[in-house]
Amino acid sequence: MDRIPVTREGFQRFRDELDRLKRVERPAVILEIKEARSHGDLSENAEYHAAREKQGIIEAKIRDIENNLASSEIIDCPPGPKTRVIFGSTVKLEDLDTDEVKTYRIVGPFEADINKGLISVTSPIARALIGKGLDDDIVVEAPGNTKEYEILEIS
Structure with missing residues (x-):
């Protein structure tokens, strides 16, 4: 399993x-x-x-x-400064279409709660974020639309 x-x-x-x-x-x-x-x-x-x-x-x-x-x-996040998005990271993003800033933490599927800013590692946005760095732009392909974000902060 x-x-x-x-x-x-x-x-x-x-x-x-x-x-x-x-x-x-x-x-x-x-x-x-x-x-x-x-x-x-x-x-x-x-x-x-x-x-x-x-x-x-x-x-x-x-x-x-x-x-x-x-x-x-x-899965524990390693201590110290974060240069790349990994499981457990908290990421501040700017929506490049609306300039809206959002903050998400990447967590396991069982603990995901979008209302608390907790997104599943299997979600489209988390999959697009994993491995990316500060100031990187990401494209999120979700059912029905495509969104672009810039990574403002990783912690």
């Missing part, structure tokens, strides 16, 4: 979330189910069915995180 890259911070966030789900969420939903059962007939007990559905969601999240952690490989 191929290992999936993950930052040390992302790996720790997954472990913390797994711990929270197992220590807090799972026991809480078990209590909710127990309480709902005490109300009698389960066939028409909306609280019971809602709690069981919630339990299923929690258990699915636990399995998903455990699978992600099992297939992950922590």
